[in-house]
Amino acid sequence: MNESNAVSNPASVGGLVDLDKRPVAEVLAALDVKADAGLSNAEAEQRLAQYGPNALVEQQKGLLATLLGPFTGPIAYMIEAAALVSAFLGRWNDFAVIFGLLLFNAALEFWQERKASNALAALKNSLAPEATALRAGQWQTVPASTLVPGDIVKIRLGVIVPADLRLVSGDYAAIDQAALTGESLPASKKVGDEAYSGSVVKEGEMEGVVIATGSNTFFGRTAQLVAGAGSVSHAQTAMFQIANFLIVVAVVLALIMVGFDVWRDIVVQDDWKWEDALNILQFVLILLVASIPVAMPAVFSITMALGALALSKQKAIVSKLSAIEEMAGVDILCSDKTGTLTKNVLTLAEPILFASTDPQEVIRSGALASKIEDRDAIDTAVIGALQDQAVLSAYKQINYKPFDPVGKRTQAEVSTPDGKTILVSKGAPQVIAALANLDDPDAAKVKQAVEDLGAKGYRALGVARSEDDGKTWSLLGILPMFDPPRDDSKATIDEAARKGVRVKMVTGDDTAIARETARQLGLGTHIIPAAEAFPKDMDPNKVPPDIAEAIERADGFARVFPEHKYAIVKALQDRGHLVAMTGDGVNDAPALKQADCGTAVSGATDAARGAAALILTAPGLSVINSAVDEARRIFGRINSYTIYRVALTMDIMFLVVLSTLLLDFTPLTAIMIVMLAVLDDAPIMAIAYDNTEVAPQPIRWKMRRVLAVSSVLGLFSVVQSFGLLLIGFTILNSAPDQAFFQLFTQAELQSVMFLQIVLGGHFLLYNTRTARWFFLPPFPSLPLNAALWATNILAILMCAYGWLVPKLSWTTIGWVLAYTLVWVFLMDVIKRITYALADHKTEWQAKHRRAVNQQLGA
Template sequence: MAASSIAGDKTKTSDADLEKLPLRDVLAKLTVDPTQGLTAAEAQKRLDHYGPNALAEKTESFALKLIRHFMGPIAYMIEAAALVSAVIGHWEDFAIILGLLLFNVALELWQDRKASNALAALKKGLAPEATALRDGKWQTIDAAVLVPGDIVKIRLGVIVPADLRMVSGDYASIDQAALTGESLPVAKKVGDAAYSGSVVKQGEMEAVVIATGSSTFFGRTAKLVAGAGAVSHAQQAMFQIGNFLIAIAVVLAAIMVAVKVYHDIVIADTWGLKDALGILQFVLVLLVASIPVAMPTVFSITMALGALALSREKAIVSKLSAIEEMAGVSILCSDKTGTLTKNQLKLGEPILLAAADAQDCILAGALASRAEDRDAIDTAVIDALADRDALQPWKQLKFVPFDPVTKRTEATVADASGHKIVVAKGAPQAIVDLARPSKDIADRVTQTVAALAAKGSRALGVARSTDEGQSWTVLGILPMFDPPRDDSKATIERANAKGVSVKMVTGDDTAIAIETARQLGMGTNIIPAADAFPKDMDPNNVPPQIVDAIERADGFARVFPEHKYAIVKALQSRGHIVAMTGDGVNDAPALKQADCGTAVSGATDAARGAAALILTAPGLSVINSAIDEARRIFARITSYTIYRVTLTMDIMFLVVLSSIFLGFQPLTAVMIVVMSLLDDLPIMAIAYDNTRVSEKPIRWKLPRLLGVSATLGFFSIVQSFGLLLIGMEIIGHPAHGAALGLGTTHQLQTVMFLQLVAGGHLLLFVTRTERWFFLPPFPAATLFWAIVATQIVAVVMCAAGWLVEPISWRLIGAIWAYNIAWLFVMGAARLATERFADYRTDRHLASTQMVNQPLRTAP
């Protein structure tokens, strides 16, 4: 067939159609004889048309990646700060700022490498070789050159090389749990489909390739992974806060320059090059001080220490921003199998029909099993024996493995005396068809199976024959279920108490999901995703009515990768911060898209590569620890942000207002740089601070945060400007100045320098907690002594005259007393501001509820 005709077929028949069409039509569409396969020439034509059976990957040079990490608002601000420092010759400051910039870039490059591991891990899941029928001969070829229409052979242990339809053979048992989330291997017969990347556990069959590369089920998953990803809320907040500070700094600097130039040119008429350079130098230094160059570093260090704490809880963080995201998580979408449940089939109490007792029924089922096959059902039945030694007297003479046609296993066994019996286990209806019992027994089996299915349990029928298969007796029904983990219910309750809603997401049947949810105390509004989502739906644009259903649902059953991805995207579109857990290839797109994708213990490499948090201990219990740690970290970052914005406003407004209205520069350029270092470097110790754990999800509320910062900034400006006015008044009265040791404007600059350094760090005690600063939790020792150390340096500088004009110890004590008095004022201002904000929020919510409340008609 020519490539052009293939292209025509491609447009008329999708891969999904080839998965569902009758097998005869599939072979006709692909124009292939299953006994001869494709010719080498035809295979090459199709390879040229469809492309290789591999995942497409866009490559980017390291140089481009490196350049990209030096771009962006925060990076531009830091680079501008470094350039300004170099221009004015402050090389020490330049070195510190450049070091911060390189540290952030190195951190981002490392995280970028971790994120790219998702596609690399997916590629590992593809089969490297395949056995294909070409030119009428079976041959081993590179799986990458397979094309639609190729006839391939699959057998025990091989990875399915492409999407297939079975054309011949008895059966194959294929484990596709990593792709579809089904907890048990699926038996395939002629006509059934098999997915690329799944693993053959039993049997051997021949199949025709219906899809390759990115068109396969596996490939579509990889495409979702490549396109998935959400921007960190912390990054967004940093950009907005940085822009806010720069805007204030630029406006105030422009005002100050305009006033200064007007005064020198128009009023004083003393304008010269030296004056211009002096103004430029001071403005540039002021802008450097206002740029939050340490903010990304403080954020990174704080989250890195949080990652270290989580590692002790057996959780590995591969994306630092996920820690901050976890603080605001309001919905946790949890995989069921192996996460909420043990992923270990367990037998319930047998429903007896003709068996003497429960162990008699289980023993018959165990004799119809083969332990060495390591089949999940066989293992569960054998493990249910009260005494494994009960198998010892029996010798298995013949064993017929599970067949998807007969849907049962069968074994001939003999006891120590040589007496033979035949036992069988399998689908209840298959056992009924085999034994042909009375109508009463058959009806009871049907009713029992229906009752078990309603509870989400699988059913296994067991029968025995004492006359070598001539007649059979139905012994009973063995219920099977995957039991919840011992800690799952408590974990879910604790998450709910933290304001986090847990939604179950599973590939299993709806009834199984509902029963598991009931046992775990979750809601039972489980939506079968395959029915709820339109088949042609774009997962990036979920219709509003489906989003409404997703928000209301307690969980989802029978999900595919695009469903999980669409669920996360839909919830994010409604403003939720979403965490997603998973362990398989099918989970990778949703894990990468989620705000905090979490790969659970035993996850595939693809899931680990896509996830931001990797659990190394079974279950979800560590999630609660992650939420607590995340909320502590968020509190630390918030307190630093309020502190930094407040202090920047204080410095900027003090300098500008005093220059305009008083004609006095309260700080020298050297003081501003030293103060910036004394404020920012030790403040990184806030990463170790003690904080309260919020009872509800918390997220960035920039209007509230900037409102609190602006209020504290206003009071800080009043505090600093007030001291400046007091100082100028004292200088104007020499007698008062002599008593305190304050007689010159240079000494007044030292006073303002010490007030800002000391007041700034005392301010941190106010911003670090939403309560009064003297109530617990108290500052961590690391933070407290870091502040003490910087204050000692500042005090010694002022007393000894290092880089500043020296002042007396009496004056130093007076400045500290002034700052401590203002500490209580600042604390009261923060409490009042936040209570007012909460009152406004509560009123808004009450008004919204009243407006949305349906009108009631009078009777």
């Protein structure tokens, strides 16, 4: 068995096999312990050395690895290389700008990594700190971490179960294990049943023998899954792919340039000097600075941070920024049922009458057989269904017997308003029917009613009354009980479907309950009982293809455990889906962390919140659709920035190379390139505020499409820039043109190229921010326009007054501005054609598809 699956079955612990299934006597014998004596202190110490502490062990990363982690990776290495070259050449202004961006990106990554450990920390806090154990024949309070298999422990009201137990004595206990198994009601436990570590005792007192501790418990398996879960952000993958693409282009161009310079200096001029080597190094620096999208991680982070701020106003807290971008591509949402799709409030439907003719009489008798102060969910539902609860004050409860898992009913002795004494009872319908000693036709009627209710996912509760001290009982009726869907759930699911997101329900409840809830919500009724469908020894990281296909087809899953939820998410991801997962309990934490966008719903445990990327503070799922819309807007902004940045980077790199090779002219100085990085990227962060259309369907990174579109736009940007450079050289070689355009020196031509790339780059963003014509809505936002034109004006003033660059006349500046404005319209035509070709939407492509389909008989 895979270690991560050896949880409630401690087969991997000291050769102890199937302790959760074998008879209690065999379990005690296998553990070599007596229920009335417990282990001796020496035995406990020996077993502690053998099995290890009853605690979750977290593998800690070294301090050095933690600190150096953010400084590794393609983008980090290139930034560091550029910084080192800048320092070597003594270009400290360049070094300061580059190193500052490196530290900013590293700080963001370090902060995200710290948050990743929150889930396991929260799980640790959920464990019991102490336990009451029978050692050497005496009950002692011991640290829960020292418990070992074979220890006899006592659990009672309010106690956290300290390890996985088999209950060996005691009458009854009600244990809330919803956070572990997803069950909506506390589980009734009797001798022989198992109690899971981390669950909470709500009623009763029992004794149990420890059968598994630490990472071998049900709870421990959840923690192991959390520690191993996690998917790589698609935004990170995209940044690496973009960086690698630009790095390859930069390296190829650098090799060409180095080869050309060496050949020219050694072969042609035969005049090699160390100064020439430094000049080549200087050029490589320029190319490195030009090729590295140093601000890309910052732009991504700021854009998503502002999206997180927008979501917080809609009662959704983002704890992992990359999840916002992931939500844009989510096509499957796995949602828990209880409290998310349903109200998590048991509600009574119309009673099914037998001996009684009044529905309220049946409910009233059931309420009299309840105890409101126990705050039991079923008792609360029955009492709450009374039209007039004040009527109960006329009755006096003389004696009350609570529910127990053997008798499966409650009973109360009650004094009525007219002085009579009656007995009332409620419980399992079959038990109440037997109590009433029904004849065969009535017994069959009860059985059929229970089956019909079960098929609809309803719980059934029988109610009986005796007026002769329990000698004879009358079955008054059956109370159908269910957890109704939230009022907004169906509308939310329908809206998600229109957005291309399929919702699958995941619950620990029985299949019939899940199927009926799914039917009411319009999810479909193909519900898989996970505990039966998944092999017990299945590795959740390697789901067999046939099971993965069944998971993909299913409308939902019932009777799930933590490894099932994790496996469902992992299998869907392996089949190419982006998966969002909602949950609220410890049992949801592994799947929440593994999902592309794990979402902790309102009222979730600390473990679920720590594992989730999105935390909802309002009940229900309605905010999910808002998150999808916001994510798709953010994705649109990041996508447009990416195309813009790649195209502009290619423009700068190829302009430098082509002008050096063909014209033996350096069009940009090092300080110009640094200023370009500041002027082009700093205001672009305002794209986070841009108005963006919402995609109707899930959208993902299609790197071939992104790089193809950006490469085409980059190519024509090179045509635009190199064309102006050729015009500039033509002007410099003609006296009349020099006077007309007010351009006289090559230094001024460098300023012209600097200004053109700043203006052309900003105008290029107008092209890339939408696939439509740039002059159609949605129009650029005020913050984006203000940021772009502020930097445009700054670049113009720099050239007009000679700040850091050679001075230009206003006439020359006017001609450059006019030239770039004309290219805005030309680039938009090119963009539209490129998108049509990339998306196979041109007329000739449509004709070709029709011809192929006709030949194939389609």
